[in-house]
Amino acid sequence: MQGHDSEYFQRLILYTFSNSAEFFRRTICSCSSVAFRMIKSLALPSKPSRLYAANIRGSERVKRYGVRMELSIAQPDDWHLHLRDGDLLEAVISHSAKQFGRAIVMPNLKPPITTTAAAVAYRNSILKSLQDNTDFTPLMTLYLTDTTTPHEIKLARESGIVYAVKLYPAGATTNSQDGVTDLFGKCVPVLEEMVNQNMPLLVHGEVTDPEIDIFDRERVFIETVLKPLIEKFPKLKVVMEHVTTMDAIRFVESCEEGSVAATVTPQHLLLNRNSLFQGGLQPHSYCLPVLKRETHRQAIVSAVTSGNRRFFLGTDSAPHERRRKESVCGCAGIFNAPVALSLYAKVFEEAGALDKLEAFTSFNGPDFYGLPRNTRKITLKKTTWKVPESYSYASGSIVPMSAGESLEWLPYLA
Ligand SMILES: NC(=O)N[C@@H](CC(=O)O)C(=O)O
Ligand SMILES: [Zn+2]
Ligand SMILES: [Zn+2]
Numbered sequence: 001m002q003g004h005d006s007e008y009f010q011r012l013i014l015y016t017f018s019n020s021a022e023f024f025r026r027t028i029c030s031c032s033s034v035a036f037r038m039i040k041s042l043a044l045p046s047k048p049s050r051l052y053a054a055n056i057r058g059s060e061r062v063k064r065y066g067v068r069m070e071l072s073i074a075q076p077d078d079w080h081l082h083l084r085d086g087d088l089l090e091a092v093i094s095h096s097a098k099q100f101g102r103a104i105v106m107p108n109l110k111p112p113i114t115t116t117a118a119a120v121a122y123r124n125s126i127l128k129s130l131q132d133n134t135d136f137t138p139l140m141t142l143y144l145t146d147t148t149t150p151h152e153i154k155l156a157r158e159s160g161i162v163y164a165v166k167l168y169p170a171g172a173t174t175n176s177q178d179g180v181t182d183l184f185g186k187c188v189p190v191l192e193e194m195v196n197q198n199m200p201l202l203v204h205g206e207v208t209d210p211e212i213d214i215f216d217r218e219r220v221f222i223e224t225v226l227k228p229l230i231e232k233f234p235k236l237k238v239v240m241e242h243v244t245t246m247d248a249i250r251f252v253e254s255c256e257e258g259s260v261a262a263t264v265t266p267q268h269l270l271l272n273r274n275s276l277f278q279g280g281l282q283p284h285s286y287c288l289p290v291l292k293r294e295t296h297r298q299a300i301v302s303a304v305t306s307g308n309r310r311f312f313l314g315t316d317s318a319p320h321e322r323r324r325k326e327s328v329c330g331c332a333g334i335f336n337a338p339v340a341l342s343l344y345a346k347v348f349e350e351a352g353a354l355d356k357l358e359a360f361t362s363f364n365g366p367d368f369y370g371l372p373r374n375t376r377k378i379t380l381k382k383t384t385w386k387v388p389e390s391y392s393y394a395s396g397s398i399v400p401m402s403a404g405e406s407l408e409w410l411p412y413l414a
Helices: 003-027 033-043 058-065 086-097 116-129 150-159 188-196 214-232 246-254 266-270 294-305 340-350 354-369
Strands: 070-074 078-081 102-105 137-143 162-167 201-203 238-240 260-264 311-313 377-381 391-393 396-398 410-413
Touching: 070 354, 078 311, 086 116, 086 391, 086 396, 102 116, 116 137, 116 150, 137 150, 150 162, 150 188, 214 238, 214 246, 238 246, 246 260, 246 294, 260 294, 260 354, 266 294, 266 340, 294 340, 294 354, 311 354, 340 354, 340 377, 340 410
Parallel strands: 078 102, 102 137, 137 162, 162 201, 201 238, 238 260, 260 311
Antiparallel strands: 070 377, 377 410, 391 396
């Protein structure tokens, strides 16, 4: 056979193979991750056949030979989300509601949500801003201050709508100026009541001392605040939000499962601090805690793709109006809600750990919070889609993470 005949013949076999794999894929119930593993093994044999060049990796094979893939997983929840209020809320809510079943809604509004009554009102405005046909459930949080009372924690628990209390060290991040200045003094009675009520404490884990290098603030927080806190309140459930360092990973891994956990954002899985300065100052890559060096990013990827149940999805999607990001003093926060699931899937795919994605996005979070897992499914389709450059709304526009880039794994809610 001539060279090109043999290539044609191989392509023909491949085509036939792809179509029969596609046929099997369609016939198999598409619902569970077990089904996904079957689909994957049918479409892409883990032991490459002679027809596949041995050095072609999974995603490249998909592109080159057009084998279509989809991944069906239980609907994810977002365990760390900023929905804002007013017209910014209206502008961003559908991006989360389209994909996530529930979200832990951050309380750092202006003024902050410090009481159950304020949380009820905020929840009502979120529900009002939703399209009628979505089942999205906001899980509210209270903003801890030096003057929060134990009684407020009781009210929060009784309300049935507040699921956690958020610790912002005063001055650590966006709208944290009313945060805590004296955790081990004034807040002790409240922390005791939180233990009684089994109310989780969510922490923005950075010290605020301007003398401490900004890249070290998470590590120093672990040593000076988190470790003593857990020693003093071993029964307090704690979520270290948006972890960014190998120090945080090691710390969380060393704690008792079910007692201390961490959320992980797409940006801290995909970007390192070089992204802040790539070709000039990049305000849309600026968030807090600030991106760290590559070794830390790699440690975070290894931890989440290992299947450790202490880590779960929390986007920290934090929209700011474009002008407030592209400014002489730009705000911290990355708006990633429209791209979050695609990006998480990309991370797991690149690590060869797509079979671990569902636990991270959809099981570990509700298990930690003692809530039922979602029964609805979401399908991620392996198809290329382009992220908009920005989203316009009444007061301006918002630039999403990965603006203008092409991504794969487009989510569809069944
Ligand atoms: N992550 C951020 O950079 N910003 C968040 C606050 C926070 O989560 O720290 C915001 O509200 O904008
Ligand atoms: Zn934070
Ligand atoms: Zn946040």
